Amino acid sequence: EDKVVQSPLSLVVHEGDTVTLNCSYEVTNFRSLLWYKQEKKAPTFLFMLTSSGIEKKSGRLSSILDKKELFSILNITATQTGDSAIYLCAVDPGSSNTGKLIFGQGTTLQVKP
């Protein structure tokens, strides 16, 4: 069965810290891996990764994929209280062109002032 596992499940840090969130997956096929940030409402899209070893970067956030070891990490440097959210990892198993995403259980990040 296709599966996505995130770790840690929750994390508390102080402003200015750097955090690394992990996402590992087991799927029969693989098309892409996506990261989302969910604050109080809808998940908002952060990154889509399809190739190993190519870092995607947006401000203080960056992410990379390892298709050999079947995982991805999301890094946040110089964290701010506004980074507090649930971070969701999802994989498109690509077995059909439906775009079906399999989500991990999320990592809840709390950044304290």
Next chain:
Amino acid sequence: DTAVSQTPKYLVTQMGNDKSIKCEQNLGHDTMYWYKQDSKKFLKIMFSYNNKELIINETVPNRFSPKSPDKAHLNLHINSLELGDSAVYFCASRLAGSQYFGPGTRLLVL
């Protein structure tokens, strides 16, 4: 504004009632989805439509029936609501691999 929108945002109802949630996207996307997010924040896909055609139908009770009158709309009708249906329901639409989510409908069944 270009977006995925859902109505209502909140829905409180009694067990046994029938209710509908509406979703609209003006992004021009062909594929739309319904997800359920439970109390542990786990997001699970329920249905997907591509150009008004059902393409994903996960193991969901048949009390849930999606309807897509056109490719910009995907509504969700739920019959005979049960306590376990309480959750946040998200609509999403897809372009080029990434999905864009609506604000969610928080359903509470009493």
